[in-house]
Amino acid sequence: MTNLSRxxxxxxxxxxLHEGNYVNLGVxxxxxxxxxxDPDQEIFLHSENGxxxxxxxxxxxxxxxxLISAGKGFCTLALGASLFDQQISFTMMRGGHLTHAIxxxxxxxxxxxxxxxxxxxxxxxxxxxxxxxxxxxxNIYVAMTHVSNKGKxxxxxxxxxxxxxxxxxxxxxxxxxxxxxxxxxxxxKEYMPGFDPIKVQSMTQVKLLVSEHCHEMLxxxxxxNGVKLYQS
Amino acid sequence: MIDKEVDSCDRAVxxxxxxxxxMLGGFGNAGMPGQLIDALRRKGVKNLTIISNGAGTGPFALxxxxxxxxxxxxxxxxxxxxxxxxxxxxxxxxxxxxxxPQGSLVERIRCGGNGxxxxxxxxxxxxxxxxxxxxxxxxxxxxxxxxxxxxxFVFLKAHLGDRFGNLSYRGTMRNFNMVMASAxxxxxxxxxxxxxxxxxxxxxxxxxxxxxxxxxxIARLPKLLELPKEGS
Numbered sequence: 001m002t003n004l005s006r007x008x009x010x011x012x013x014x015x016x017l018h019e020g021n022y023v024n025l026g027v028x029x030x031x032x033x034x035x036x037x038d039p040d041q042e043i044f045l046h047s048e049n050g051x052x053x054x055x056x057x058x059x060x061x062x063x064x065x066x067l068i069s070a071g072k073g074f075c076t077l078a079l080g081a082s083l084f085d086q087q088i089s090f091t092m093m094r095g096g097h098l099t100h101a102i103x104x105x106x107x108x109x110x111x112x113x114x115x116x117x118x119x120x121x122x123x124x125x126x127x128x129x130x131x132x133x134x135x136x137x138x139n140i141y142v143a144m145t146h147v148s149n150k151g152k153x154x155x156x157x158x159x160x161x162x163x164x165x166x167x168x169x170x171x172x173x174x175x176x177x178x179x180x181x182x183x184x185x186x187x188x189k190e191y192m193p194g195f196d197p198i199k200v201q202s203m204t205q206v207k208l209l210v211s212e213h214c215h216e217m218l219x220x221x222x223x224x225n226g227v228k229l230y231q232s
Numbered sequence: 233m234i235d236k237e238v239d240s241c242d243r244a245v246x247x248x249x250x251x252x253x254x255m256l257g258g259f260g261n262a263g264m265p266g267q268l269i270d271a272l273r274r275k276g277v278k279n280l281t282i283i284s285n286g287a288g289t290g291p292f293a294l295x296x297x298x299x300x301x302x303x304x305x306x307x308x309x310x311x312x313x314x315x316x317x318x319x320x321x322x323x324x325x326x327x328x329x330x331x332x333p334q335g336s337l338v339e340r341i342r343c344g345g346n347g348x349x350x351x352x353x354x355x356x357x358x359x360x361x362x363x364x365x366x367x368x369x370x371x372x373x374x375x376x377x378x379x380x381x382x383x384x385f386v387f388l389k390a391h392l393g394d395r396f397g398n399l400s401y402r403g404t405m406r407n408f409n410m411v412m413a414s415a416x417x418x419x420x421x422x423x424x425x426x427x428x429x430x431x432x433x434x435x436x437x438x439x440x441x442x443x444x445x446x447x448x449x450i451a452r453l454p455k456l457l458e459l460p461k462e463g464s
Contacts, residue, residue: 048334049259050404065261066391066403072260072289072312085406085438086259087342090335094355113358124287124319125331127361128310132335135354166358 001194003175004219008229009143011036012219013102013173016141017043021099022092024048024133026116027071028104029143036223044080046098048129050089053081070129093129094136101137103130105144105169107159110206112169112181114142115161127164134165146174146203153205155179155186175231176200178217185209190217236397237426238446241271244420248272248385253281255341255383255412256294260286263405265387265422266293267450272387273297279304283341283383285334285408287311287318294318303327307381309334333361336378338411343380345414345443350379386416390439393423394430397444398437406438413443420446 004012010032017023017033019041025031034054037043045054047069054069055076062076069075077083092098105116114134117127134140147153155172172179177200178190188208191200197210221230238244245268248254254272258264272280273296280303287306288294295317297303303321307330311318321327332340333355343350352375356362366377388409390399399421401409413419421439426449 047404049262049407064403066263066405068260068262068404070259083404083406085410086334086338086408087411090338094335094353122313124311124313124315124322124329126286126308126310126312127331127333129334131333131355131359131361135357163359165355 002192003231004192005175005228005231007032007035007223007227008219008231009173009175011223011229012178012217013141013143014038017100019043022046022052022097023100023102024093024098024137026101026103026130026133030102030104031071033102033143035225035227042080044078046089046092047075048089048093048133050084050086051075051077051081052084052092053078055081090129090132094132096136096138098133098137100139100141101133102141102143103133105142105154106161107154107156108142108144108169108172108181109156109159110181110186112167113159113163114165114169115159116164118162120161130164134168139170140168141171141173142169143173146176146200153203156205176203179208187211188214190215192217192219235395236441236445236447237395238420238448241267241422241448241450242274244268244446244448245271245275247418248275248277250277251279252277252385253283253383255386255408255416256282256284257386257388257407257409257412258284259404259407260289262403263389263401263407263409264293265389268387268420268422268448269293269297273300273302276300276302278302281305281307281383283307283381285309285337287315289314291317298327301326305330307332307337309337331361332378337381338408340378340381341408341411341415344382345411348380350377352377381415383416384418386412386419388413388419388421388439388444390421390423392425392427392432393421393444393447393449394427394432394441395447396429397421397441397447398432399423399439399441399444400432400436401438410439413439418446419444420448422448422450425449
C-alpha cells in the first residue's frame with residue numbers, strides 16, 4: 001500500500017486546476033499546490049491580505065518588506081497581478097468570485113460541513129479568513145490525511161470539532177483517495193495503488209458510493225522538482 | 233494653509249486616554265503602524281481596546297503593548313500562536329478576546345466609517361462565532377447580523393503622505409489601512425515619506441486626506457519592488 005505524502009496530495013490537486021482559475025490556497029498542504037501547477041497555464045493565486053497573482057518566493061536580493069502573502073512570508077507578483085485592500089479582497093472571497101478555495105481540515109462531514117479553524121490544544125483561537133472563503137467559493141476542495149494520526153476517520157457523519165462552515169465542501173483529496181461530496185452522497189473517484197474501495201471504506205465513517213469511472217490514482221513517486229510524492 | 237504634519241509619534245498619540253479604543257492597520261508587518269504603537273506603549277495609558285487583524289508578530293510593537301499589560305481587550309480575526317505578548321496575558325485571563333471572521337471584521341469597520349449600523353453575512357452561520365448573534369433567513373440562506381465598529385483613535389501606515397493627509401500605499405500595505413481610515417474619531421498616519429503637496433498624483437491617492445487628521449514621517453529602510461517582465 002502506498003500513501004501520498006503532503007506534497008503528493010498537493011501534486012494531485014494541482015492536476016485539477018486549469019488556465020483561468022482564480023484560487024486561494026490555505027495554510028498547510030494547500031499552499032504546497034503552488035509548487036506543482038502547470039507553468040504553461042495562467043492560474044491566478046489569491047492572497048487574502050490583498051494580492052491576486054502571487055508569484056514565487058523572492059531571491060534574497062529581491063526582498064520587498066511591503067510585499068508579503070497571507071502566510072506572512074515575502075512573495076513576488078506574477079504577470080498580470082493586482083494589489084488591493086481588504087474590502088476588495090473579501091469581495092473576491094465572500095462574493096463568490098474566486099473559482100476555487102483549497103483548504104486543510106480536521107474533519108469533513110457527509111453533508112459537506114467541515115472543521116478547520118479551532119485546533120484542539122492550541123492556546124489561542126484564530127479564524128482569519130477561513131469562514132469567509134468557505135461560504136464564498138463555489139468549489140471548496142479539502143486537502144487532508146484520510147485518518148488522524150491516531151487512526152481515527154476524518155470523514156465523519158457529524159463533525160465533533162467546531163465548524164468552519166456548513167454544507168460547502170465539494171471534493172476531498174486525501175493521502176489515499178479522491179472523493180466528491182454530492183447530493184447523492186460521498187462518491188469515490190480515485191484510490192491509491194494497493195488500496196481498493198473496500199479498504200478505503202474501512203477507513204471512512206461515511207458510506208462510500210463508488211463511481212463507475214473509479215480508478216487507481218496516477219501520481220508519480222517523485223515530482224519533477226525531486227520531491228517525494230509517496231510516503232516512505 | 234492646511235498642515236496635518238506632526239513632528240513626532242509621541243506628540244501624535246498625546247491625546248490617547250485610558251480606556252480608549254484603537255484601530256491598527258496592518259497585516260503581518262506590512263502596513264503596520266509600528267512606530268505609533270511604540271509611542272503608545274511609551275505613553276503607558278491602560279485599559280485599551282485594540283482592534284486589529286492580529287496580535288502582533290513578535291515581541292515588539294503590538295506584542296510589547298500586550299506584554300506590558302496596557303490592553304484589556306482585543307477584537308481580531310487571527311491572533312497568531314506566535315504572538316506571545318497577547319497569548320500570555322490571554323491565558324492568564326487578563327485580556328479579553330472578541331474573535332471575528334476576517335471578512336466580517338473588515339465589513340464591520342466599513343460600516344462604522346460609512347454611517348451604517350451593521351450588515352447580514354452568511355459567514356459564520358451555524359458556527360460558534362455566530363452564538364448570541366441575531367440571524368435571519370433570506371432567499372433560503374441563513375445570515376448573521378454583525379454590527380458596525382468604530383474606534384476613538386485609528387493608527388495607519390502608508391508609504392507616502394502629504395500635508396493634506398492624502399496617503400498612498402505600495403505592495404500589500406493597503407490591507408486594513410484603507411477601510412480603517414474612515415472609522416475613527418482621530419486618525420493618525422505614519423508614512424515612510426512625507427512629500428510636498430501635489431507630489432502624490434490624484435490618481436495615486438488611495439486614502440483621501442478628508443479621513444486623516446495627522447501625518448508623521450518615520451525613518452525606515454530602503455525597499456525594492458521588482459515587477460516581473462512579460463516572458464520572464
